[in-house]
Amino acid sequence: MRFEGEEQYRNRPLPTRTHWARNLEKWLGMPLNIVEWLGSYAIVRPMNWALRRLDGLSYKLEGTRLRSILQHVIFPATLLFSLIFGFYLAENEVTFDSILTLALVPVIIGLYVAPLERLMPYSRNWLEGGNDTSVDLMMFVSGAFWNGFAKYLMQVLFIVSLVEVLEPYGHGLWPSEIPAVAQVFLFILVKDFFRYWLHRALHEVPFLWRFHAAHHSVKRLYWLNGIRSHPIEVVGQAILFAVPYALLQPPTEIIMVAILMQLSIGIFQHSNIDLKLRFWEYIFSIGDNHRYHHYPNKEVGDSNYGGEFIVWDILFGTFHNPKDERPHDRIGIGTAPNYPMTMAGLLLAPFLPDQKVFGEEADEPSSNGSHGQISLSEPEQTKI
Numbered sequence: 482m483r484f485e486g487e488e489q490y491r492n493r494p495l496p497t498r499t500h501w502a503r504n505l506e507k508w509l510g511m512p513l514n515i516v517e518w519l520g521s522y523a524i525v526r527p528m529n530w531a532l533r534r535l536d537g538l539s540y541k542l543e544g545t546r547l548r549s550i551l552q553h554v555i556f557p558a559t560l561l562f563s564l565i566f567g568f569y570l571a572e573n574e575v576t577f578d579s580i581l582t583l584a585l586v587p588v589i590i591g592l593y594v595a596p597l598e599r600l601m602p603y604s605r606n607w608l609e610g611g612n613d614t615s616v617d618l619m620m621f622v623s624g625a626f627w628n629g630f631a632k633y634l635m636q637v638l639f640i641v642s643l644v645e646v647l648e649p650y651g652h653g654l655w656p657s658e659i660p661a662v663a664q665v666f667l668f669i670l671v672k673d674f675f676r677y678w679l680h681r682a683l684h685e686v687p688f689l690w691r692f693h694a695a696h697h698s699v700k701r702l703y704w705l706n707g708i709r710s711h712p713i714e715v716v717g718q719a720i721l722f723a724v725p726y727a728l729l730q731p732p733t734e735i736i737m738v739a740i741l742m743q744l745s746i747g748i749f750q751h752s753n754i755d756l757k758l759r760f761w762e763y764i765f766s767i768g769d770n771h772r773y774h775h776y777p778n779k780e781v782g783d784s785n786y787g788g789e790f791i792v793w794d795i796l797f798g799t800f801h802n803p804k805d806e807r808p809h810d811r812i813g814i815g816t817a818p819n820y821p822m823t824m825a826g827l828l829l830a831p832f833l834p835d836q837k838v839f840g841e842e843a844d845e846p847s848s849n850g851s852h853g854q855i856s857l858s859e860p861e862q863t864k865i
């Protein structure tokens with residue numbers, strides 16, 4: 482059975498989940514599956530139970546002036562707080578080198594963003610997502626390892642030597658005389674130029690899409706799932722960013738504040754809070770912009786590539802945010818609604834053989850439950 486929009490996925494080969502792949506995910510991925518299961522019982526279930534207490538208040542808030550005020554101020558207030566807090570940390574020479582200090586950031590932000598999502602959600606269908614938070618937490622913790630691995634790989638591939646060759650050309654290039662806040666945004670903007678083209682390639686080059694599909698496999702958007710990226714993408718991006726870092730050489734404290742700003746913007750990129758972002762959506766890659774980016778069809782989903790800023794999309798003609806509509810909540814990969822959702826499955830997915838027609842056996846339940854199933858694509862019998 483064909484479905485509307487299938488043609489658009491012709492350049493998006495995705496792995497088939499044959500029986501041996503499912504067994505590999507189950508048995509080879511056993512240690513990861515156990516950690517995931519523990520995370521689910523120790524963190525995710527108690528957290529969801531606590532957050533559910535807010536549901537009554539959430540309905541009471543609907544249509545109130547307080548809700549409207551919060552919708553307008555939450556994003557700019559967080560941005561301002563991150564900026565002030567970032568400079569405070571930089572002055573006190575705190576760095577995000579250790580996983581412990583870095584892990585504190587999502588914990589602090591999550592403490593208020595997660596309740597706000599529950600209190601004023603964009604979509605009530607996105608409030609809980611099976612075991613996805615457990616996987617996202619594992620992705621976050623393993624991110625430090627993969628960034629370390631990227632540094633090692635850069636040495637092996639002589640990229641470190643290339644950076645050393647480039648460095649002398651960068652001296653005096655960075656405008657350290659402009660205000661520090663402007664430096665932070667300039668650094669993010671330049672870095673985002675590289676992210677824009679990398680992200681666009683991840684969507685448009687079929688081989689690269691295999692790895693980026695892990696990020697698009699999510700069935701709901703909430704504050705933590707910006708972290709979900711395949712390690713190969715994480716490592717590739719870290720190597721790519723080494724070049725602008727080497728050429729620009731911004732001061733360490735600017736990089737430090739920029740990292741904090743990126744984390745804050747990243748959380749609002751995926752957050753399920755129903756915010757009134759207005760002109761902010763023409764500056765940053767947040768809110769509805771990124772909801773459209775997660776659309777299951779390529780026609781809409783291949784847009785809004787910006788990491789933090791959206792200006793490169795506006796400039797290069799890939800901006801999509803129609804004024805008179807809001808995005809729906811049936812996100813995911815239209816042609817692969819049963820994409821693996823376990824940590825082991827996500828790591829393995831890009832290396833599985835291609836399938837011509839995407840989808841999976843109709844009787845295979847999604848490991849993420851039926852939540853957020855995409856109705857536009859009727860899963861077709863997989864040819865094994």
Ligand SMILES: [Zn+2]
Binds near residue numbers: 680
């Ligand atoms: Zn993408």
Ligand SMILES: [Zn+2]
Binds near residue numbers: 696751
């Ligand atoms: Zn995303």
